[in-house]
Amino acid sequence: LMDLDNNRWKIEASKVIWKGKITPAIGLKIKLIGKLIDENNFKAREIRPWQGQGRFMMGENR
Structure with a gap:
């Protein structure tokens, strides 16, 4: 996986839960x-x- 700064990461996701x-x-x-x-x-x-x-996405903290 590459992050927003173009750093490479190894992700262990054998028991991951997908949300959304x-x-x-x-x-x-x-x-x-x-x-x-x-x-x-x-x-x-x-x-x-x-x-x-x-x-935060819905603007409640503005």
């Missing part, structure tokens, strides 16, 4: 929820759409 109505695709922008293992390794618990319906 997204389908895996090359180039898809996503959010990963999980735990940093080391400098370039991450264990993902959830994969979510980049854009969401959280309170």
Whole structure:
């Protein structure tokens, strides 16, 4: 996986839960929820759409 700064990450996602109505695709922008293992390794618990319906996205904190 490449992040927005073009850093490469190895993602362990064997038990990941996909949230939202997204389908895996090359180039898809996503959010990963999980735990940093080391400098370039991450264990993902959830994969979510980049854009969401959280309170920050809905303007509640302006």
